[in-house]
Amino acid sequence: MQPRSPARNAARRLPRDQRVAAILLTARAVLRERGSEQFLTAEVAERCGTSEATIYKYFPTKRDLLIQIAESWFDEFLAEDYPARASGSIRDRLYHAVWWSLSSIRREPALTRFVLMELRADPNYRSMRIYQQNREVVGRVMTVIEDGRDKGVLRADLSRKLVRDMIFGAIEHQTWAYLRGEGDFSVDESAEQITEVILRGISASAPSSGSLSDAVAMLEQVTASLKKQSAGES
Amino acid sequence: MQPRSPARNAARRLPRDQRVAAILLTARAVLRERGSEQFLTAEVAERCGTSEATIYKYFPTKRDLLIQIAESWFDEFLAEDYPARASGSIRDRLYHAVWWSLSSIRREPALTRFVLMELRADPNYRSMRIYQQNREVVGRVMTVIEDGRDKGVLRADLSRKLVRDMIFGAIEHQTWAYLRGEGDFSVDESAEQITEVILRGISASAPSSGSLSDAVAMLEQVTASLKKQSAGES
Amino acid sequence: MQPRSPARNAARRLPRDQRVAAILLTARAVLRERGSEQFLTAEVAERCGTSEATIYKYFPTKRDLLIQIAESWFDEFLAEDYPARASGSIRDRLYHAVWWSLSSIRREPALTRFVLMELRADPNYRSMRIYQQNREVVGRVMTVIEDGRDKGVLRADLSRKLVRDMIFGAIEHQTWAYLRGEGDFSVDESAEQITEVILRGISASAPSSGSLSDAVAMLEQVTASLKKQSAGES
Amino acid sequence: MQPRSPARNAARRLPRDQRVAAILLTARAVLRERGSEQFLTAEVAERCGTSEATIYKYFPTKRDLLIQIAESWFDEFLAEDYPARASGSIRDRLYHAVWWSLSSIRREPALTRFVLMELRADPNYRSMRIYQQNREVVGRVMTVIEDGRDKGVLRADLSRKLVRDMIFGAIEHQTWAYLRGEGDFSVDESAEQITEVILRGISASAPSSGSLSDAVAMLEQVTASLKKQSAGES
DNA sequence: CATGAATGAGGATTCATTCAT
DNA sequence: CATGAATGAATCCTCATTCAT
Known part of the structure; x- marks a missing residue:
């Protein structure tokens, strides 16, 4: 009425x-x-x-809704400008890719967790769009690694999978902690440090100038002098 | 009757x-x-x-039961002999600690997942016994790191938290993949590689010849000669 | 636009x-x-x-739609030529009527089922057009029976309702089985056999004591006397 | 409290x-x-x-409940004394079996309808207990028919299936009508008449020689003669 | 004439938890 | 100590039907 x-x-x-x-x-x-x-x-x-x-x-289904939420979100941030640098040092490029993953994920930790911990377990995961979307994200980082290997700048003796797990393990671990309210973290700093560890490790021996090659160079000198020395002695 | x-x-x-x-x-x-x-x-x-x-x-509650399951399991494997080596190279000790975490977790991935992904989110997590238990596990690895720092063998410029997240991020990432049935992995190899990346990173060592083993070989020669030399001098 | x-x-x-x-x-x-x-x-x-x-x-309503579906279908096949034979033997006419019912129903078993099992249960069934339409179908068979009775060719000691139920019970039973996918059936053969059983039953021979044989005996006598009589007259 | x-x-x-x-x-x-x-x-x-x-x-399920309702009911009346007479005339035995089916079904028309019209359509029907139970019921009638055939008392030229469909078609048709509230019916009478029609048909004559046509032929002759006669008398 | 949008009123099924015996 | 019996409170999903445009 x-x-x-x-x-x-x-x-x-x-x-x-x-x-x-x-x-x-x-x-x-x-x-x-x-x-x-x-x-x-x-x-x-x-x-x-x-x-x-x-x-x-x-x-059609609650689950479908959940999936679409995830997909639409991935769509969104995959659509954002991602200036995939093909040039620049490997370090810069890796930092950039890690930074981007980290900041995307940090923006929606709960959604990411849903995708990475629950959808990924779905038997059909591989045939979902979200699978491809996730591959895209991972790919942005792994492309850098691949490139570095091709150029001989990165070691090829470690399994790609392991490297991938370490990078994304770290990213996710950081994010879950944040999600649990264990305190915020600086994306910049985190990306920086992840990059650093991945590239250089945490051994203190890293010489001032930078790369391992310096150390090797020194070693070669030492070895050479020792050889001479020992040769003269005999 | x-x-x-x-x-x-x-x-x-x-x-x-x-x-x-x-x-x-x-x-x-x-x-x-x-x-x-x-x-x-x-x-x-x-x-x-x-x-x-x-x-x-x-x-009293389903949740209590779940918690006790986790606790009793942690009890069990924390009770196992863990020959925490206080001596040996940092690499050896780190490898050992990572290996132990990885293999414990891999033995019960589903339980671990429950603890690390669900209980950890509980507001009361910090006051649970499982929290202390988990700290113990993490501590076994972090003690090595701490030691390395104290001895100046490891860099101190990277946040402990980040290092911890990388190590356990990698461990957990591996384990979840295994739990999802994405294929088994070798605990030995995985621990080895995690240790390697954490300590040395993935930058190519840049020795002309290539692999790290060359450098190691040289180092061994040097060390050997020096020992001889010092022995002869005495 | x-x-x-x-x-x-x-x-x-x-x-x-x-x-x-x-x-x-x-x-x-x-x-x-x-x-x-x-x-x-x-x-x-x-x-x-x-x-x-x-x-x-x-x-106005889903149910109305359903009813109209049924009615329009009945309209259609009631409009088909039905050469209702008023002459011919009762057997022929009965066979013909049963055949026609059977084949109509078999053409749309699901619709028929809806009408006969669901609409028929509706409190208002009797005031629906479909009721009249269905009466028409049944009537085509019952007319034959009625005729047979009138002519004394068919027994009048069995309730019409029962006879009707047997004929249509058989027809529907056959059709439902078909609808359930329990195998097809030959309309010709089925109509033939239904007619046969209805008219003659399944006894192998008319027993002496039975009422029919008595009638036949009498008929034979009558016929014989008439023949004699007519022979004597000529 | x-x-x-x-x-x-x-x-x-x-x-x-x-x-x-x-x-x-x-x-x-x-x-x-x-x-x-x-x-x-x-x-x-x-x-x-x-x-x-x-x-x-x-x-476990609404459907399971429904099925068990039906089964328990079948159990009940299958457990009742059924004095399956192996002796006596076929007519008596058939009457008895039909009467029993009819009265059982009439006691619970709605349940029967559920079984016969809905469960029977279930893809798994054949593997349900109710299927065996129903077979038992049908079997009680068909055994008599079979016996009659063996003894040569019943015709064997009509398909068993058709005979079965006629008997149970009639029984069910009667019962549905009753269920719809179209008036009660006398089980005794109904069984009697079904038996009668099945055994003897509804033709008014059954001459020893065999077919009905003979009788008809005779009747037509008689009729014709009488007509002539009456015409001649006028 | 046509319909896209919206929903009220269910309706089957689940499961942690309680309590009298 | 042990448990058989019982259930409140959800929770997903369905579908005929309405109505503003």
Whole structure:
């Protein structure tokens, strides 16, 4: 009997795309705040100002919604400018790629965790779009490593997988800690240090000038003199 | 009226400790196989040959049970002989500590995952026994790092936290992949490579010939000659 | 702004009758394939290329739509030529009527099932058009029976209802089995056998004591006397 | 705080078997009154004085419950004394078997309908216990037919399947009509008439020689002569 | 005439937890 | 000590139907 205010109606009736976007946005927030396990369609509906039925009109399944949240987010930050430098020192390029991964992930730690810890376990993960998206992210870092190997600047005697696990293990470990509220961290600094450890390790022997080659050069000198010395003695 | 066989009774009526142990053991298997999300008290009861009510007699809450599972497991492997070498090269000691963490975790990836990804997020985590237990594990590795720093063998310009995150990030990343069934990995090799990267990084050693072994070979010669020399001088 | 192709428009905007017909046709297919329980208005709309709202424009209720599907189908096959033979032997006419029912029903077993098992249970069934239509179908068979009775060729000591139930019970039973995919059946043969059993039963021979044989005996006597009589007269 | 009356408690806590029986009984009533489609677990729970959860404790699925209702009912009446007479005339034995089927089915038309129209359509029907139970029922009738054939008392030129379909088609048709409230019927009479039609058909004559056409031919002759005669008399 | 958008009212199933015996 | 019985409170998902445009 009582006609609803047009304003209310205007808010209620949205074109498909906007509604989908609105749901996705709200759902992303819910996923961020609750995690996938406590993610309730009812809460999304309420916070979104719609009914659960409407959500199910656009997303066949709760899981599908979750996946699309992740995908849309990956879409977003994969679409951001990523000035993939093909030139510059390996160190610069690696730092840059690590920095970018770290900062992307840090922006949505909960979503990332969902993708990396739950979706990745899905039997169908490999056939999801998110799989390709994730490959893209990892690829940006690994391309640098690959290049370095090709140029002989990086060692090729360590398994790529291990190197990858160390870099992303570190990135994720940092992020989860942040997610757990164990304190913030500086993306710059973290990327810097990860790069450093990956490239140079933490041994103190690294000589002032920089690379290992210096040390080797010294060693060669020492060895040579010792040889001479011992030759003269005999 | 019909007396049950004593054997049956014996199995049914257990002293508190044995019952608790039995439940814990079964529950651990369930947690391992199902993960904490699919962990059902009903399944534990059934596989354990008791009733859910009995479980609730000893464990006030499903969560408490889960926590105790984790704690009892940590107890177990923390109790194992860990020949914490205070001597030996930093490399050896670090390798040893990493190897030990990796192999412990790999033995029960699902339990570890539960501890590291779920319990760690609990607001009360810091006041749980498992927190101390986990610190102990991490400590075994970090002690080596600390020592190295003290002796000036390791760089002190990188944040301890970062180093810790890289080591355990790598360890966990490896383990999760294994847990997801993405293929097994060699604990030895993995520990070796993690140690290597952490200590030396992945920059090419730049010795003309190439591999690090060359440098090592040279070093050995030098060392040997020097020993002879000093022996001769005395 | 962008004008749609006229063809598209033509397809979209249909005169009432055509739209109704289109919906009815599609809906019939859906009813056939899914059964009334799995009959979804959404599927009809989609397969029909319209919206559910349009369907509700023409059919106040899902049930109304279902009813009209049934009615339109009955209309169709009741409109087919049915050469109701008023002459010929009762056997021929009965066979013919049974054959016709059987083949009509077999053409749309799912629709028939809906009518006979679900609509028939509706409290308002008797006031539906489909009720009259169904009576027509049954009537075509029962007319033959009635005729046979009138002519004294068929026994009148068995309840009409029972005879009707046997004939249509057999027809429907055959059809449901077919609908369940329990194998096809020959309409010809089935009609033949139903006719046979209805008319003659399955006894191998008319027993002496039985009533029929008495009648036959009498008939033979009568015939004989008449023959004599007529022979004597000529 | 307020202790519940023991009476209430006594009613609430039942041994497993009794609870299962109670649920089954209530559920049977609900199935009878509502049909399987409107069968709500909630209604069963309420009328049974328990919760839905309790029902699901004993019956894994709504469908399982439905199936068990049917099975337990079949069990019941298959357990009743069925004096399967191996002697006596075929007519007596057939009448007896038909009568028994008819009266069993008539006692629970809704349940029967569920079994015969819905379960029978289930892909797994053949592997259900109810399938065997139903075979038993049908078998009791078909055994008589088979016997009659063996003894040469019944024709063997008609397909068994057809005969079966006619008998049970008739039985079911009668029963559905009754279920729809189209009026009661006398089991005795119905069984009598079904037996009669099946055995002897509805033709008014069955001449010793064989086919009905002979009798018809004679009748036509008689009729013709009489017509002539009456014409000649006028 | 046509429909995109929206939803109310379910409805089956799950599971940790309680408690009388 | 042990447990059989019971359930409250969710939670995902469905679908016929309405209505503003």
